[in-house]
Amino acid sequence: MVSVGQKAPDFTLKTIGQSGPTDFSLSSLKGKNVVLLFFPLVNTPVCFDELCGVRDSMAEYQKLNAEVVALSVDSPFAQKLWADANHYTFTMVSDFNKEVSKAYGAQHEDLIGLKGVAKRSAFVIDREGVLRYVWVSDSPKVKPDFTEIQACLKGLN
Template sequence: MAISVNSIAPEFTLKQKTADGLNDVSLKDNAGKKQTVLLFFPLAFTSVCQKELCSVSAGLDQYSDLDADVWAISVDSPFAQEAFAKSTGITIPLLSDFNKEVATAYDVLYADLLGLKGVAKRSAFVVGKDGKVTYSWSSDDPKQLPPFDEIQAVLR
């Protein structure tokens, strides 16, 4: 079961690959400054993940207006994520949880998905400026998209 509302969000530092190279992105960077939406997705280059992340990228202003950053996390390598973002126009930061530590800490890791072991479940969390989880959602169905209207309501 995914971590629950009012829990302290597990801290992490993950890699993001950009044109400038590998960058570290840490949850603590937003502490006291912004809310953070964490979107865990199963795998890059899959149709449902592309639909989700392209849709969020297209509506990123809605999150900025609510003083929130949106980060997407998968177990793909940062290099695969960069290629995925470039080929699809995804503009939100894609963070690599290659070692599966963050998905494990948030308890959103499939034991087995279509024969693939250790893939992140499609999940969404909102972490408040104080570091507490204010929204928690996770699905065992990789085709089910998060309820973005609920996420935005929590951010208001």
């Protein structure tokens, strides 16, 4: 599992851009603060509630020079359909091969019989790529404390 003060593991994952599938790398956001959110699966009620809250707070994250990236093990196509239906404007990336959630220590061994689903987690990464906030929940029903996340971001500016 990763911890505060260490360099955030870089990754390159698939997302769906304007012209179809494309690569997204965490390192492309160097120079910006990043809120990296892992969520179990699209089309689930807690994930919907969590990410709609993020969507509704995007102006605050922009003021804090923060990019929001949401990650799940769903296909990028399923993520795109869900993002479009819910008007999410932040980046969603697919950890379909379950490597990034494992590298961050944010992977369920078994969640309702599904192996390797991402744990609901939140990470704040500073402009230099260093982890400044780490929260990983074993319960998929517990959402991150976004007040704490925003306080962390304010401390970075």
